[in-house]
Amino acid sequence: MSTPLEQSHWHITWNYFKTSRGGMIGLAFLVILLLAVIFADFIAPFDPALQNRQALLLPPAWTEAGHLPYLLGTDAVGRDILSRLIYGARYSIFIGCVVVSLSVIIGTLLGVIAGYYQGWVDTVIMRIMDIILAFPSLLLALGMVAVLGPSLINAMYAIALTMLPHFVRLTRANVMGEKNRDYVIASRVAGAGNLRLMFKTILPNCMAPLIVQATLSFSNAILDAAALGFLGMGAQPPTPEWGAMLAEAREFITRAWWVVTFPGLAILLTVLSINLVGDALRDALDPRMRRS
Amino acid sequence: MSEVLRAEQLCRYYSVPQGFTKPKAVVRALNGVSFNLQAGQTLAIVGESGCGKSTLARALTLIETPSAGELWIDGKPIDFTHKPSAELRRTIQIVFQNPYGSLNPRQTIQQMLDEPLLLNTTMSKSERRQAVATMLERVGLRPEYAERYPHMFSGGQRQRIAIARALMLKPQIVVLDEPVSALDLSVRAQILNLLTELQQELGLAYVFISHDLSVVERIADQVLVMYFGRVVEYAPKTTIFARPQHPYTQALFSATPQARVGEKRERIHLQGEPPSPLKPPSGCAFNPRCRFTQTICKDELPELRNLEGSQVACHLAPIG
Structure with missing residues (x-):
């Protein structure tokens, strides 16, 4: 290898990641989004729940009827759309993080156990996962939320559950592939117990596909939460969640295009950039995809 | 000389599913192998692919529990029903054939060599670090290499690391499962020299598994030829050659x-x-x-x- 010897795995991965234009664009967008989320209180021109009766359904500022400071216009009750989008990003990122962490942690745990022990443990875990997979994911989430009661938190649990099988399957397959490799056996001969073998020896070698799957699930989580919000089963008004915003605005779709367009665009761009980053990450982490 | 390893009628069977309706078939990968090994000696196990050499290696190190037979390590009979004790692990260790698969790609050399000490001894962190550095030097590597990852090393260096790991617990017996067959010829000679030096220095007994007779001729004291899970010939090297x-x-x-000119065979x-x-x-x-x-x-x-x-x-x- 011509690269300096002291480079770590992550350094090499980053170097490969940098070569992907799509990945860098996506990453840039996400960084901007993250900054907006952190500094929402300073950037957003208005309180997201503040209603202005003088400016109902005001078009964006660059159109003839619109005016500043309502840059992207207002919705049916006179709330600033830009401010709501900025605060909405908070919810979306929060939803993505919580849902993905929940399903990654639980899914990896179950997957490692199933793949390592095999036998009846594997059968039990995998059949449960098959049952979850058998339902269309949104329908299952909808059913769970209907039982638990509509709220953002319940929607997140429900979405996390529907994503679980993907992580379990992925981890299990990787663990089964790794567990009979010589380095695992060497570790066992050195005296490593089951827990150490599972989580310290095998798991770090299965991380690359999991990271990619987690990235791609992040966008799915946002999308599913938006879908649940759209159906009234997720975030409740006046929470400025993007999906819920879309749902509230759908009756104005013929009269005020901006009320639906901007939340939709926000979801689209975020999901797109996360997918771009995920793709670039997969290429960067997979040695076979690397160009030399 | 003391006997450090003794196997009596060691067997390892696998049951193979033959399909839904047929009964399971039994494959006798290792079928009654007996031998003994003295301290400081090398026993070479020879045979073609699939004759049970590697199964024997895995049975001796208890990676796979033998199905039948008896095993004495360092004079003590081994109870196959129990998990191998720390004491046993300190006595017998293994080096694998492929140095590209036997080192964990996500661990530094330090972490890898440290693991046996961490799990089996009560040494402090600095003592273990010192032991790793000493061992790296002993196998001919620079102590600074401890912080590097396996992918930064060549095949020969990796095999040195694998040997170092096997020696960390100061075992009496090392099972070498084709340790040089994945290496090119010049590196092969260096590793064999290293193994010979370490044997003399530490009084190690080797179970050396190989299909390469020129390597066996160089390193072995006793030779055991296997065919189809059984011993077909067992003799001192000079006699058998x-x-x-x-x-x-x-x-x-x-x-x-044959390299010798004029010899016709x-x-x-x-x-x-x-x-x-x-x-x-x-x-x-x-x-x-x-x-x-x-x-x-x-x-x-x-x-x-x-x-x-x-x-x-x-x-x-x-x-x-």
């Missing part, structure tokens, strides 16, 4: 290229393939491929018997 008794050993030895070509483990031949397992096969070979399984300083499992020996 001077006069191989079993027809299979003879064929194996005649297949080694008959090349024995074996016919056919090794038998299918699911359908073992009756009598001597070698009879379908043997040049000398007679009726008794197909009817009766030959036992190991003493013959001119060797132990041979052949009805017809001495022959050829």
Whole structure:
């Protein structure tokens, strides 16, 4: 290898990641989004729940009827759309993080156990996962939320559950592939117990596909939460969640295009950039995809 | 000299599913292998692919529990029903064939060599660090390499690391499962030299598994030839190289290229393939491929018997 010897795995991965234009664009967008989320209180021109009766359904500022400071216009009750989008990003990122962490942690745990022990443990875990997979994911989430009661938190649990099988399957397959490799056996001969073998020896070698799957699930989580919000089963008004915003605005779709367009665009761009980053990450982490 | 390893009729069977309706078949990968090994000596296990060499290595290190037979390590009988104790692990260790698969790609060399000490001893962190540095030097690597990852090393260096890891607990016996067959020739010689030095320095006993007879000739004291999970010939190196008794050993030895000019030798070509483990031949397992096969070979399984300083499992020996 011509690269300096002291480079770590992550350094090499980053170097490969940098070569992907799509990945860098996506990453840039996400960084901007993250900054907006952190500094929402300073950037957003208005309180997201503040209603202005003088400016109902005001078009964006660059159109003839619109005016500043309502840059992207207002919705049916006179709330600033830009401010709501900025605060909405908070919810979306929060939803993505919580849902993905929940399903990654639980899914990896179950997957490692199933793949390592095999036998009846594997059968039990995998059949449960098959049952979850058998339902269309949104329908299952909808059913769970209907039982638990509509709220953002319940929607997140429900979405996390529907994503679980993907992580379990992925981890299990990787663990089964790794567990009979010589380095695992060497570790066992050195005296490593089951827990150490599972989580310290095998798991770090299965991380690359999991990271990619987690990235791609992040966008799915946002999308599913938006879908649940759209159906009234997720975030409740006046929470400025993007999906819920879309749902509230759908009756104005013929009269005020901006009320639906901007939340939709926000979801689209975020999901797109996360997918771009995920793709670039997969290429960067997979040695076979690397160009030399 | 003291005996550090003794195997009696060691067996390892696998059951193979034959489909939904048929009963499971049993594959006898290791079928009654006996030998003993003295401290500081090298026993070479020789045979073609699939003859049970690696199964033997895994049974000796208890990676796989033997199905039957007895094993004494350092004079103590091993109870196969229990998990191997820390004490046992300190006595017997293994080096694998492929140095690209036997080192964890996500661990630094330090972490890798530290693991056996961490799990089996009560040494402090700085003591362990010191032990790792000392061991790296002993196997011919720079102590600074400890913080590097395996992908930064060449095949020979990796095998040195694998040897270092096996020696961390100061074992008496090291099972070397084809340790040099994945390396190119010049590196092979260096690793063999290293192994010889370490053996003299630390009084190690080696179980050296190989299919390369030139390597065996260099390193072995005793040679055990396996065919189809059984011992066909077991003798001191000089005896077996001077006069191989079993027809299979003879064929194996005649297949080694000779560097000496002028020496002419008959090349024995074996016919056919090794038998299918699911359908073992009756009598001597070698009879379908043997040049000398007679009726008794197909009817009766030959036992190991003493013959001119060797132990041979052949009805017809001495022959050829």
